[in-house]
Amino acid sequence: MSEPLLELDGVHTHIGQYHILQGVDLVVPKGGITVLLGRNGAGKTTTLRTVMGLWHASRGTVRFAGGDITQSPTPDIATAGIAYVPESMGIFSDLTVRENLFLAARSVKNADRMDEARLEWIFGFFGALKKFWNQPAGTLSGGQKQMVAIARAIVEPRKLLLIDEPTKGLAPAIIQGMIAAFRELKQSETILLVEQNFSFVSALGDSVAVMDGGRIVHSGAMAELADDRDLQHKLLGLSLDNHQ
Amino acid sequence: MTTISPVAPQDSTLPKVRVDMLPLLLVPVLALLMLPLVGSFPTWVTLTVAGLAMGMMVFMMASGLTLIFGLMDVLNFGHGAFVSVGAFTATLVLLPMKGWVEADSILMNLSVVGLAILLAMLVTGILGWAFERIIIRPVYGLHLKQILITMGGMIVAEQLIHVIWGAEQIPLQLPTTFRGAFIFGDAALEKYRLIAVGVGLTVFVTMFLVLNRTKVGLLIRAGVENGEMVEALGYRIRRLFVGVFMAGSALAGLGGVMWGLYKETLTAAIGGEITVLVFIVIIIGGLGSVGGCFIGAMLVALVANYAGFLAPKVALVSDILLMVTVLLWRPQGLYPVAKR
Numbered sequence: 001m002s003e004p005l006l007e008l009d010g011v012h013t014h015i016g017q018y019h020i021l022q023g024v025d026l027v028v029p030k031g032g033i034t035v036l037l038g039r040n041g042a043g044k045t046t047t048l049r050t051v052m053g054l055w056h057a058s059r060g061t062v063r064f065a066g067g068d069i070t071q072s073p074t075p076d077i078a079t080a081g082i083a084y085v086p087e088s089m090g091i092f093s094d095l096t097v098r099e100n101l102f103l104a105a106r107s108v109k110n111a112d113r114m115d116e117a118r119l120e121w122i123f124g125f126f127g128a129l130k131k132f133w134n135q136p137a138g139t140l141s142g143g144q145k146q147m148v149a150i151a152r153a154i155v156e157p158r159k160l161l162l163i164d165e166p167t168k169g170l171a172p173a174i175i176q177g178m179i180a181a182f183r184e185l186k187q188s189e190t191i192l193l194v195e196q197n198f199s200f201v202s203a204l205g206d207s208v209a210v211m212d213g214g215r216i217v218h219s220g221a222m223a224e225l226a227d228d229r230d231l232q233h234k235l236l237g238l239s240l241d242n243h244q
Numbered sequence: 245m246t247t248i249s250p251v252a253p254q255d256s257t258l259p260k261v262r263v264d265m266l267p268l269l270l271v272p273v274l275a276l277l278m279l280p281l282v283g284s285f286p287t288w289v290t291l292t293v294a295g296l297a298m299g300m301m302v303f304m305m306a307s308g309l310t311l312i313f314g315l316m317d318v319l320n321f322g323h324g325a326f327v328s329v330g331a332f333t334a335t336l337v338l339l340p341m342k343g344w345v346e347a348d349s350i351l352m353n354l355s356v357v358g359l360a361i362l363l364a365m366l367v368t369g370i371l372g373w374a375f376e377r378i379i380i381r382p383v384y385g386l387h388l389k390q391i392l393i394t395m396g397g398m399i400v401a402e403q404l405i406h407v408i409w410g411a412e413q414i415p416l417q418l419p420t421t422f423r424g425a426f427i428f429g430d431a432a433l434e435k436y437r438l439i440a441v442g443v444g445l446t447v448f449v450t451m452f453l454v455l456n457r458t459k460v461g462l463l464i465r466a467g468v469e470n471g472e473m474v475e476a477l478g479y480r481i482r483r484l485f486v487g488v489f490m491a492g493s494a495l496a497g498l499g500g501v502m503w504g505l506y507k508e509t510l511t512a513a514i515g516g517e518i519t520v521l522v523f524i525v526i527i528i529g530g531l532g533s534v535g536g537c538f539i540g541a542m543l544v545a546l547v548a549n550y551a552g553f554l555a556p557k558v559a560l561v562s563d564i565l566l567m568v569t570v571l572l573w574r575p576q577g578l579y580p581v582a583k584r
């Protein structure tokens with residue numbers, strides 16, 4: 001494995017009086033997909049939000065591309081090269097698909113100047129975006145909104161994508177398409193992907209970390225976990241394994 | 245970069261773009277309904293134009309406030325201070341340049357009013373910057389404190405006006421060529437009201453273009469819906485907010501100048517008096533919605549004018565009645581703004 005792109009070291013996060021993250025140690029190597037697994041309420045979303053500076057760690061450090069971003073404001077973290085696809089997708093529903101992508105393309109002053117080739121590359125994954133280019137994003141279906149949210153993250157080259165449960169609430173056929181898109185994306189991108197459903201990501205991820213109770217309880221290569229039924233049972237439980 | 249087959253073709257029926265037209269119809273429908281009640285066509289025309297003119301001025305004063313709330317959830321009860329300060333600042337130009345005001349020359353009248361407006365907007369814009377920094381910033385996210393401290397700011401502004409300009413009413417003369425009316429048949433259209441409509445429409449169209457065609461405008465709209473995501477895309481929402489606050493204050497200043505000339509007298513309370521009306525307008529429109537604010541302003545002003553003519557006693561409460569009616573129909577206002 002190459003040097004870590006993102007490294008959380010003993011990160012604690014409080015939300016109000018609640019002590020949510022209780023010493024998270026997480027390493028995301030450069031390139032490929034690192035999957036963050038764990039059941040509901042384990043602290044996955046809080047981890048991503050802490051990386052993004054939407055919550056600030058009360059203890060521990062977050063290092064990204066060699067710099068300490070623990071206390072950096074969110075816009076600085078974004079400009080440092082991290083793109084975020086929140087669990088809620090966070091699309092701007094009043095704005096068109098094009099305008100959503102335009103805002104994500106920070107270096108572009110005029111919507112007509114977005115990189116055509118890159119857009120075509122994105123349309124290759126998410127054809128619907130081309131079709132609904134000038135539609136208000138709020139009128140799209142759930143799956144299409146998710147495409148907008150992911151497209152925003154990749155409309156310009158970024159160093160790291162944080163993607164929170166992109167398959168949540170989507171129909172199986174759409175999920176399959178989404179997974180296929182990630183398989184292509186990981187050729188060029190580094191992704192930290194939060195997912196609850198092990199079966200979706202067991203063949204997709206390169207490395208994996210499992211969270212429980214605000215801590216990382218396992219981390220290693222995905223192949224290792226995928227081959228080890230006992231470990232899966234121990235870490236993820238039956239419910240996750242058989243889910244869907 | 246390789247390409248693969250597009251995701252989920254079965255999930256791609258074309259959604260219909262729904263523009264919510266109903267609120268847009270309210271203004272013409274209201275006006276037409278009032279025609280038989282008012283009875284006389286010329287009177288109706290006069291009332292309607294008066295209502296639209298007043299609505300435009302209220303819109304100038306309210307449009308900034310709705311964005312200020314939408315973007316940062318800030319309740320600014322001191323917004324009226326910018327109306328007062330704008331109007332009084334205009335006197336710094338209009339009174340010494342009385343000759344230009346009284347001259348029977350459109351060019352001189354326009355120049356002097358234009359200059360007064362420019363100065364008023366400059367002063368209120370800068371004052372807005374200071375107000376945001378000193379008064380608003382310490383109370384982000386604290387609604388009760390916002391209400392108290394911004395009301396306090398309003399009182400301080402009024403007292404400062406008393407200190408600078410004295411406690412007396414100041415007569416404000418309408419420039420010579422802005423006086424009088426155009427006569428169409430039996431209907432008289434006051435020139436200044438038409439000017440107010442023109443200025444208001446210009447402000448509205450400009451805001452519309454900025455909010456729809458520029459990156460900053462799109463960021464403001466995006467920020468009203470989900471400020472956190474705007475930050476996660478790498479933009480500083482605070483900076484946007486300061487800009488919106490300054491622009492909104494300057495627009496309130498513009499509204500103050502227009503309103504002062506309309507009333508032809510100034511008191512320091514001019515801004516405070518209009519505050520309740522402005523809040524009614526932005527609540528009717530849907531907090532954060534500029535389009536809703538525009539329609540809300542027209543409705544409130546038209547209803548006030550029709551009611552003043554048809555049932556003067558009702559006129560005192562007509563705004564409240566209108567607001568209650570609208571909220572019964574749409575509890576979030578005419579154009580509810582999607583919030584995360």
Ligand SMILES: Nc1ncnc2c1ncn2[C@@H]1O[C@H](COP(=O)(O)OP(=O)(O)O)[C@@H](O)[C@H]1O
Nearest residue numbers: 015018020038039040041042043044045046047
């Ligand atoms: N805004 C919040 N306020 C209070 N508690 C929260 C908040 N957000 C999350 N939590 C709590 O933090 C824990 C972890 O949540 P989260 O990070 O969303 O988990 P996951 O994404 O793994 O499902 C949960 O117990 C949740 O209830």
Ligand SMILES: [Mg+2]
Nearest residue numbers: 044045046087
């Ligand atoms: Mg979550």
